[in-house]
């Protein structure tokens with residue numbers, strides 16, 4: 001019965017195993033939570049104690065009944081006691097054995113199976129593993145039968161401050177504009193601490209500046225770095241090294257610390273005006289320099305950098321503003337003075353310019369510091385250059401009548417040396433432009449004369465080039481084009497515009513126009529052509545034809561009567577005198593041939609004299625008939641000859657039999673073969689009696705002969 005009661009009690013209490021934890025002595029050394037004392041008792045009791053602990057301790061830390069704590073990094077001579085398992089189950093006569101399993105059981109944590117004491121036999125590192133989950137069980141010592149179900153609990157490793165803060169992203173670089181106001185935020189840095197951030201101050205960091213004061217400051221909590229001085233000047237010092245420290249334990253002594261470096265670079269702002277290196281520049285330039293040539297460079301220095309140092313250059317005053325220009329070279333940050341218009345030493349020998357350099361990007365914050373520009377004076381001296389002669393005109397146009405006398409003066413060119421030491425000039429004609437040597441020039445005065453006669457009807461323009469050379473320096477040469485126009489003179493008589501051939505109808509009416517002719521004249525009078533036509537004086541009273549001038553300068557020939565007859569007269573020749581309107585006028589006589597023809601009723605020419613039609617071909621009908629007759633006669637002779645020859649041929653081959661054989665033998669003897677061409681006389685081929693016959697030909701002849709023999 002007492003056994004039954006014990007069993008009942010056991011059953012009742014089995015789930016209520018009590019972990020009776022003996023506080024390890026080392027906990028007293030830990031700086032915090034020393035007061036966690038757990039007494040043996042009912043689980044309810046333990047829980048209540050836990051609640052109280054929670055209230056006593058920092059709110060973050062919960063205290064659960066099935067937790068044990070062990071300090072990390074403990075290294076005493078003995079293994080550290082973590083706690084004790086205890087069940088207040090009355091085992092009666094049975095001996096209880098405690099068994100531990102789970103994370104690190106046997107390797108890190110060892111249990112005394114009799115007393116239930118758990119020891120850590122290895123040094124623990126919270127930062128490596130912060131808690132271990134283990135299972136405890138009480139079993140019968142003898143039978144190893146579990147006296148209760150296994151119970152899980154946790155061993156937590158308690159933090160100590162064994163990790164220093166670290167700046168994982170350092171060293172740092174940051175920039176801040178120069179001239180910033182005090183307290184301008186530069187950057188912020190962050191350090192990390194591996195220690196437990198929720199337990200104690202081991203991970204509570206405070207930042208401070210070790211180096212870099214008084215220029216920069218740091219906010220202890222947020223690590224925001226700010227400027228601590230106003231108006232730091234990049235031009236004075238551009239780069240600062242700041243050493244930052246992070247210290248744990250809230251910055252208190254005894255805490256661990258880590259440092260990093262921050263390099264702060266001041267960025268440029270436009271706080272400096274440009275300044276010319278010289279207030280006066282001297283340049284010299286030859287007067288004949290090509291337009292656009294760079295004459296010199298001026299530079300205004302600027303302590304700023306980049307676009308803050310950029311200046312644009314201008315010519316703002318001076319006596320050469322029209323002749324010179326200045327362009328800004330953004331690369332070299334200087335100004336280039338160039339020539340815009342031609343210089344002339346003989347006119348002006350020096351110029352003065354006032355140039356200005358002005359910053360392009362102005363920062364209004366500093367406009368109070370004065371104008372961000374500077375000026376300088378530029379003196380330009382023009383140097384004399386030996387210049388080639390200059391003609392009085394860029395081109396010349398001369399006119400000359402085509403009948404001008406040889407050596408007569410056509411015109412004159414003049415040139416001068418623009419240099420102070422004015423050299424005399426010599427003139428010549430570029431003979432490449434006057435291949436026919438039509439003209440001459442007086443080398444001294446430039447007068448152009450006629451060398452050979454002109455003919456406007458051959459060439460109206462003679463465009464030549466005149467060369468002017470300085471006597472003192474033959475390399476100073478200029479050229480000028482001279483166009484010489486040949487003016488017309490009436491030196492050509494008019495004549496018929498083409499070869500006219502007129503036809504006259506036998507049945508024509510009196511007064512009928514037989515032909516209209518026009519005239520042409522090679523000359524080119526300014527007022528145009530006007531021709532006069534007339535019959536020869538002795539023909540003025542021609543009974544057969546008359547002439548009539550038309551409005552358009554042409555001439556009509558009219559029949560005077562209708563009594564023309566081919567039988568009586570086939571052809572009439574009518575000389576016509578044509579004269580032009582020149583002064584003096586020129587005239588010529590052209591003869592018009594008029595043929596009499598038979599015409600239809602409506603005046604269409606049907607037949608003139610036969611010869612008149614055949615003649616244009618060049619042969620008369622009679623001649624043609626004669627040629628035809630000759631051809632026929634020739635054909636007849638040829639046919640006759642061939643027929644006769646055929647009849648004679650038959651006895652010829654037979655009679656020649658012996659000769660042929662002889663030829664064959666001769667051929668074999670000589671062995672000349674086909675290549676022995678010299679052995680054959682082609683001429684004898686035509687002659688059957690020839691001694692040296694052409695072999696193939698003769699052989700054919702032989703065969704022919706044999707076959708004929710057989711017949």
Ligand SMILES: *[C@@H]1O[C@H](CO)[C@@H](O)[C@H](O)[C@H]1NC(C)=O
Pocket residue numbers: 461462463483
């Ligand atoms: C010569 O020059 C004149 C005037 O410049 C021009 O009209 C003419 O065409 C030129 N003749 C030749 C053949 O170049």
Ligand SMILES: *[C@@H]1O[C@H](CO)[C@@H](O)[C@H](O)[C@H]1NC(C)=O
Pocket residue numbers: 542543544563564568569572
């Ligand atoms: C005019 O024609 C007639 C014949 O028709 C001829 O005899 C005479 O010579 C001609 N006169 C002239 C001037 O041709």
